[in-house]
Each structure stands twice: as C-alpha cells, then as structure tokens.
Amino acid sequence: MTTTTQPGARPAAGETLAASARALTKTYGRGDAQVHALRGVDLDLPRGRFTAIMGPSGSGKSTLMHCLAGLDHVDGGTVTVAGTDLGSLDDDALTVFRRERIGFVFQAFNLLPMLTAYQNIVLPLELGGRPVDDAVRDRAHALVETLGLADRLGHRPAELSGGQQQRVAIARALVTGPELLFADEPTGNLDSETSAEVLEHLRRSVRDLGQTVVMVTHEQGAASYADDVVTMRDGRIA
C-alpha cells in the first residue's frame, strides 16, 4: 500500500484517470451555521486502482464522495469523470450519467428480497433498458466468478450471509461496467471476518477486472486493502 500525501500534485494523466477534482469547495448553511465541508480539494483517481478515503467524522469524506459521484452539486471547482465535466450536465443528463457510468455500494445492502441473487445483479440492466447481449453476459459471468457467487445465484437475499449479500450488491453495482465504483462504509454492517472477505473480493475486482474503486471508511484495517489512501481533515486533503 502507498499513502498518497498530495494526490493533487500529480500531473494530470489524461486517459489514465478515471476521475479528477480541482479546487472543490462546498459550503452548507449560512451565517453562524455555515460549515465549510470542502475547502479546496484537488484529487486524481487513476484508472484501475483502489483508493480509500479516510479521516475523522465531519472531515468531509461523504461530501467529497457525493460530489465526485454527481450526487451533490459543488459550490466551486470542477469534477471530471471519464473525461466528462459533471458541471456541464443538467440534472437529467447527470442522472443518466450516474446510472450508466457510476456504481454505488452502501453499508446497507439494499437488495430486493423477492428476487434471486442473479435477478438482483442484472436488475440495473433491465431498469436501464439495455439489451442483455453476449458482452453483457460475459461481464456478468466474470463478475460472478470474481466475487465468488457462482453457487449462490438462485438464492434469495434471506438465504445468503451478510458477506454474500454485500458481494451481490457489488456485482449489481458493477454489472453496467461503470467507470467508477463508490463504496461508502461497505463493511460497516459486517463482522471482521466477513469484512475481510468482502474487501478481498473488492480488491479482486480491481486486480482481475481493472475496476476503479473509491471507498470511504473509518477503519484503518479496511483502508489497508486499498492501493492509495487519501486522508481528509477539515475539508482538505491532509
């Protein structure tokens, strides 16, 4: 693992970047209640790497992730994902961009209980109206193998362990082939053994499938699975 001390200082590398942020600022509230959640963040996220965002509570981790993922508007600065400046997209275009290019995994697995693991995994393709062609089937197959779910595809969530459910959620987030996967405290609901198993599978998606993963975590142990660690403090990268 390498610790990234000044990610913004790296030269922009064009095609090799999945995403980048420049001079990001974000303020909540007004007057006395004003909170400067981001105070000028520069960050490069290279393709095919696993980056952990750490930092104390309130340091701006979730705000940064939401701004990078186009879930929240920035007050200043730019976010570029897969060469697209998110600030240039209107709300509808941003919604489509997020659906097609960005995957999310949360602490809660958010699987649909009446669907099997396989049906949960391919749901985003059906919702997006995408034809399930050979390329899509190949990707789904590779994901199922990488995430160790091949013998669990017919099970419903209630018949799966917490770790298996989170791996289904990861497969579902990756089935559209997103540029970036954001994982927000993905092991927050799991015991340490199951967390290790999920983090190992997340790392395999980077190593074997070339996925770019950004994970927000409080846990040093979880961050140790990442290639790079970005530490936030008071709305800045420390």
Ligand SMILES: Nc1ncnc2c1ncn2[C@@H]1O[C@H](COP(=O)(O)OP(=O)(O)OP(=O)(O)O)[C@@H](O)[C@H]1O
């Ligand atoms: N919607 C909001 N309205 C007002 N203030 C907010 C809002 N969201 C976040 N903040 C404030 O912005 C700052 C950064 O919050 P953020 O959630 O990004 O921190 P965090 O590092 O993710 O914290 P945690 O680890 O506790 O989740 C905090 O002071 C928080 O109280």
